[in-house]
Each structure stands twice: as structure tokens, then as C-alpha cells.
Amino acid sequence: MPVRSAAPRRFGPATTVLVGYAAVVGTGFLLLALPIAKAxxxxxxxxxxxxxxxxxxxxxxxxTVGTAEHWSLFGQVVILAxxxxxxxxxxxLASLIGLAVARKLSLGSKLSTSAETQGVGLADVRRxxxxxxxxxxxxxxxxxxxxAVWFATAGGFAPLRAAWYGVFHSVSAFNNAGFTILPRGLVPFVGDPVVCLVLSALVLIGSLGFPVLDELRRYPRTPLRWSMNTRLVLWGTVVLTALGTVFVTAVEWGRASTFGPLDWPTKLLAGFFQAAQTRSxxxxxxxxxxxxxxxxxxMDVLMFIGGGPAxxxxxxxxxTFGVxxxxxxxxxxxxxxxxxxxxxxxxxxxxxxxxxxLVAVGAIVASTAVLALLSDEPVDRLAFEAVSAFATxxxxxxxxxxxxPAAQALLLVLMFAGRLGPILLASALAVRVRPLTYEFPKERPIIG
Structure with a gap:
């Protein structure tokens, strides 16, 4: 009898997403490790x-190193990409390439994209x-x-440098990345309404999620047609940003090391800016x-909540917080x-x-405990770094x-796991799902 060859093993959608991210991370690592990438x-x-x-x-x-000082122009371009x-x-992006080449999407591409965005239906993947x-x-x-125009005029930068600063910070802000290549960071712009408001707007727009932005584009004047997802994200963004602004501004108002030396309009602007950045x-x-x-x-709490899905x-x-x-x-x-x-x-x-x-809380608590064992830094500072890493x-x-290095490696793992999401990561690592064909009798323990 002819021996049938074993069918090639196929990765599930979640595993495909994990492998895809790992491949891009590896490529970025190799490029940044080149001598040309370092200043x-x-x-x-x-x-x-x-x-x-x-x-x-x-x-x-x-x-772990300053983006502006440590990386060359080549390295900064790699980081932006x-x-x-x-x-x-x-x-x-892989599905977009498939659309451009084949003018259609395979079922595998739809499943992988749907798994990555965590909630986009198969019928809506192309759109x-x-x-x-x-x-x-x-x-x-x-x-x-x-x-770019503002950096060139008000900032005094040369036109080409101003253009590069504009592109880099716009992409970084919309993607909620937080990388800056300005020589002194954004501290000199604490009272600059254009820079602060534009960056905050880009961060908030990106944090809404593409499904929300799509609904706002299709039904801008008919809120009754907005889905529960869109309403939760919009209301949550407004309420959390407003509460964060009030709290940060009130607490830091008179502190000499933060808002104290600023005039009152700048204090309000700085409070809003920091609250907006906690979206991610x-x-x-x-x-x-x-x-x-x-x-x-x-800010730990606000970062932990984050922004909109997809x-x-x-x-x-x-x-999730709204539910x-x-x-x-x-x-x-x-x-x-x-x-x-x-x-x-x-x-x-x-x-x-x-x-x-619960998975997110467990990951942050466990990682904070490990960081405390590896470092002598204050626990509240370590917890802040852990939350920031996991919440990206x-x-x-x-x-x-x-x-x-061991503590930095742990933060590295937290960033990767936090980007993919606890549910996506767990499903990718699970061998298989075995549905139960029976149910146990009900019983209630005492709660509280």
C-alpha cells in the first residue's frame, strides 16, 4: 500500500501573528546592530x-539609550519604519501587499489579520x-x-531637519510610540501649544482604534448608528483624559520640580499633555x-487601561475597562x-x-516582584516601568x-507580550482547545 505523506503542519492565526512580529523584531535587531545604525x-x-x-x-x-544621540540617521529611519x-x-501590512499583488485576500490572511486586530470580522477585513x-x-x-512648518519657523531648525523632525514625531505620535529625536526631547516645548496640542491630537486619534475611526468617517453626524464599541471608546477617552488632566494638574500645580515654575496656562497645557500621553x-x-x-x-491606572481596540x-x-x-x-x-x-x-x-x-494584573505584579529582586530601585518606580512596558x-x-541587563530583558518580554495582548498570546501558546461535552452541577461559594 502506498504510504501517504503527512500533511504539512499549518500555523494557526494567532501563531502566525506571533511569528510575524518576531520576524520583524529580528530584522530590526539585525539592522540596528549594524555599525551604520549607530552614531x-x-x-x-x-x-x-x-x-x-x-x-x-x-x-x-x-x-536604554537616547534615540537622538545614540542612533545615526540610518538607525532613526529603521526605528521609524x-x-x-x-x-x-x-x-x-502583509495583507495589503497581498491585495496589491493578487487583488484578493486568502482565508489565511483574513484570519491572521482578524486575530491581530482582535475583533475585526472576516467580512470587514478588506475594508x-x-x-x-x-x-x-x-x-x-x-x-x-x-x-515641520512649526519647527522651521518657531523652532529655528533648518528646513530639511525640521521636515525630518516633523515626519518622525508625527508617525511616532499617531502610532503611540513615544520616540523622540529632538536634541533635548520635548521639555523645551512644555509651553508650546502647537507642538503639545498637535502631538496630543495625533496620540488620541491613533488611540481610538481603526474601527472607531471608520465609523466616525461613515456616520459623522448620526451618533445613533455608532456601535457600542465606538461609544465606549469615545466616552472612555473623553472621561479618562479629562479626569487625568484635572488630577495631574492639581497635584503638580505647586511642585517646584514639575509645574511650579510654569505660568498657569502652561500648567494646564502640561497637565493635559501628560494625561493624553497615558493613552499610550x-x-x-x-x-x-x-x-x-x-x-x-x-498614571499607572490610566496606562493600564490604555486606548481603543484594533x-x-x-x-x-x-x-475592557468599560465592560x-x-x-x-x-x-x-x-x-x-x-x-x-x-x-x-x-x-x-x-x-x-x-x-x-486578570492576566494583565498578574503579569504586572509578577514582573514588578522580579524587577524588585533584580534591582535596588524603588518599587513604585519599578511598577511604573512594568506597567508602561506591558501597556506599551x-x-x-x-x-x-x-x-x-536581566531587568531590561524582562521589560523587553513585557513589551512584546503587551503588544500582542494576553488573549492572543495565550491562544498562540495553547496546543489545542478541547470543548467539554458535559457540565458539572452548580454550586456557589461565599463571596465577600
């Missing part, structure tokens, strides 16, 4: 190259890909032009390491169903939100470059 003689340290590559692909913005690739998504690319390029182009932006116009402990705790922001997502909030409200009111904006939530969504949140926010108290 000055010699090449970059392998850990610095790998850390920067993962930080860029995961659109986090944490760094990695940011754009990571922000849009590996599978999104999602085209829309995501179009929105990204248009918004980034507008931001780049405004910033990662920029800062003040020394984050000098912020009050209470401010850092609130976008460039990190965190557990505003929709948990409405579950709490329903339980406190003694209601059996959870209703949000006139619609009832599926119980499967309850479980997904709780699972994502990129804000830092300034201790990351001074951490031991």
Missing part, C-alpha cells in the same frame, strides 16, 4: 539593539486594511506638515521621575443583565474582560537605562 564609531550593544527593536515594533517607546510597521500591524492604511497616511501627513503616547514635557507618587499611581494604543483597552465598570454597576444595582447604551452585553464578553484584566505606553521615570 559614532563601532556598533550598538546587542541588548540595546534588541531592546530598541522590540520597543519600536511594540510601539512602546522605552529606551519599525514603529510604522508595528503600529499598523504586521498582518495588516479595515484599506481604511487603516488610508487613515494612517492622511493623519500622519497632516501632522508632519504642521510640525509615551511623550513627556516634564521629568516624569520628578512627579509626585500620587500622580505616578494615577488601534495603535496598548493597555487592556478602554472597552468591567458596567458589570460593577449592574451588580451593585442587583440586576441580572449588564446593559450598556441600551444594549445587553453577552456573558461571553464578561468572561473575556475579566480574563484579560513608553512613559518612564528614567530608570530603564540604569537597570541591570
Amino acid at each position: 559614532g564609531p563601532g556598533g550598538a550593544h546587542p541588548l540595546d539593539a534588541l531592546f530598541t527593536s522590540i520597543s519600536a515594533v511594540s510601539v512602546t517607546g522605552l529606551v 519599525l514603529v510604522q510597521t508595528g503600529g499598523l500591524g504586521i498582518m495588516t 479595515f486594511i484599506v481604511g487603516a492604511i488610508a487613515v494612517s497616511l492622511i493623519v500622519e501627513a497632516v501632522g508632519a506638515v504642521v510640525l 503616547g509615551g511623550f513627556s514635557t516634564v521629568d516624569v521621575g520628578q512627579l509626585d507618587d500620587a500622580t505616578l499611581i494615577v 488601534g495603535t494604543a496598548g493597555g487592556i483597552k478602554i472597552t 468591567l465598570f458596567f458589570i460593577l454597576v449592574a451588580e451593585m444595582r442587583g440586576r441580572s443583565a449588564v446593559n450598556v447604551f441600551g444594549k445587553r452585553l453577552s456573558r461571553a464578553v464578561h468572561r473575556q474582560a475579566i480574563t484579560v484584566s 505606553a513608553g512613559l518612564s521615570t528614567g530608570i530603564t537605562p540604569d537597570l541591570p
Whole structure:
């Protein structure tokens, strides 16, 4: 009898996404390790190259070396390409190439893109890909032009340098990456309304997520047609940014090391800017390491929540937090169903939100404990770095470059896992799913 050859093993959608991101990270590492990528003689340290590559692909913005001083123009271009690739998504870009070449998408491409974006239906994948690319390029182009003109006129930079600064920071902001190549960072622009408001707008727009931006484009004047996802993201973004602005501004108002020396309009602008960056932006116009402990705790919470799903922001997502909030409200009111904006939530969504949140909390707590064992830095600072890494926010108290290599490696893992998402990572690592064909009898333990 003829022996039938074994069928080639196919990766599942989640595993394909993991492999795709790993391949791009590896490519970025190899490019950044080249001597041409480093400013000055010699090449970059392998850990610095790998850390920067993962930080860029995961659109986090944490760094072990200064982006402006350590990397050459070639290195900065590589970082920007990695940011754009990571922000849009590996599978999104791969599917776009497939559309351009074959004029159609295979089922595997649709499944991989849907898994990567975590919620885009198969029927909407093609529109999602085209829309995501179009929105990204248009918004980034507008931001780049405004910033370039402002850097050239008000900033006093040479035209070509101003143009490069405009393009780099527009792409970095829209993709919620937080990388900056300005010689002194954004601190000199703490009172500059154009730079601060443009960067904040780009961060907030990118954090909404492409499904929300698509609905806003299609139904700009008919909010009743907006989905629950869009309403949760919009309301959550407004409320969290407003509350964050009020809290940060109030706490830091008179502190000599942060907002104290600023006039009151600049204090308001700085408070709004820092609150907006917790969506996952990662920029800062003040020394984050000098912020009050209470401010850092609130920023931990805001970074942990993050932005909208299927976008460039990190965190557990505003929709996940919103579901948990409405579950709490329903339980406190003694209601059996959870209703949000006139619609009832599926119980499967309850479980997904709780699972994502608990996995994220577990990852951050465990990593903070390990960081405390590896470093002598204060625990609150280590927790801030861990939350920022897992939520791909990129804000830092300034201790990351001074951490031991093992601690930096842990942050590296957190950034990669945080970008892919706890559920995506877990499903990719799972061997198989075995559905139960039976149910156990019900029983209730005592809660509280």
C-alpha cells in the first residue's frame, strides 16, 4: 500500500501573528546592530539593539539609550519604519501587499489579520486594511506638515531637519510610540501649544482604534448608528483624559520640580499633555521621575487601561475597562443583565474582560516582584516601568537605562507580550482547545 505523506503542519492565526512580529523584531535587531545604525564609531550593544527593536515594533517607546544621540540617521529611519510597521500591524501590512499583488485576500490572511486586530470580522477585513492604511497616511501627513512648518519657523531648525523632525514625531505620535529625536526631547516645548496640542491630537486619534475611526468617517453626524464599541471608546477617552488632566494638574500645580515654575496656562497645557500621553503616547514635557507618587499611581491606572481596540494604543483597552465598570454597576444595582447604551452585553464578553484584566494584573505584579529582586530601585518606580512596558505606553521615570541587563530583558518580554495582548498570546501558546461535552452541577461559594 502506498504510504501517504503527512500533511504539512499549518500555523494557526494567532501563531502566525506571533511569528510575524518576531520576524520583524529580528530584522530590526539585525539592522540596528549594524555599525551604520549607530552614531559614532563601532556598533550598538546587542541588548540595546534588541531592546530598541522590540520597543519600536511594540510601539512602546522605552529606551536604554537616547534615540537622538545614540542612533545615526540610518538607525532613526529603521526605528521609524519599525514603529510604522508595528503600529499598523504586521498582518495588516502583509495583507495589503497581498491585495496589491493578487487583488484578493486568502482565508489565511483574513484570519491572521482578524486575530491581530482582535475583533475585526472576516467580512470587514478588506475594508479595515484599506481604511487603516488610508487613515494612517492622511493623519500622519497632516501632522508632519504642521510640525515641520512649526519647527522651521518657531523652532529655528533648518528646513530639511525640521521636515525630518516633523515626519518622525508625527508617525511616532499617531502610532503611540513615544520616540523622540529632538536634541533635548520635548521639555523645551512644555509651553508650546502647537507642538503639545498637535502631538496630543495625533496620540488620541491613533488611540481610538481603526474601527472607531471608520465609523466616525461613515456616520459623522448620526451618533445613533455608532456601535457600542465606538461609544465606549469615545466616552472612555473623553472621561479618562479629562479626569487625568484635572488630577495631574492639581497635584503638580505647586511642585517646584514639575509645574511650579510654569505660568498657569502652561500648567494646564502640561497637565493635559501628560494625561493624553497615558493613552499610550509615551511623550513627556516634564521629568516624569520628578512627579509626585500620587500622580505616578494615577498614571499607572490610566496606562493600564490604555486606548481603543484594533488601534495603535496598548493597555487592556478602554472597552475592557468599560465592560468591567458596567458589570460593577449592574451588580451593585442587583440586576441580572449588564446593559450598556441600551444594549445587553453577552456573558461571553464578561468572561473575556475579566480574563484579560486578570492576566494583565498578574503579569504586572509578577514582573514588578522580579524587577524588585533584580534591582535596588524603588518599587513604585519599578511598577511604573512594568506597567508602561506591558501597556506599551513608553512613559518612564528614567530608570530603564540604569537597570541591570536581566531587568531590561524582562521589560523587553513585557513589551512584546503587551503588544500582542494576553488573549492572543495565550491562544498562540495553547496546543489545542478541547470543548467539554458535559457540565458539572452548580454550586456557589461565599463571596465577600
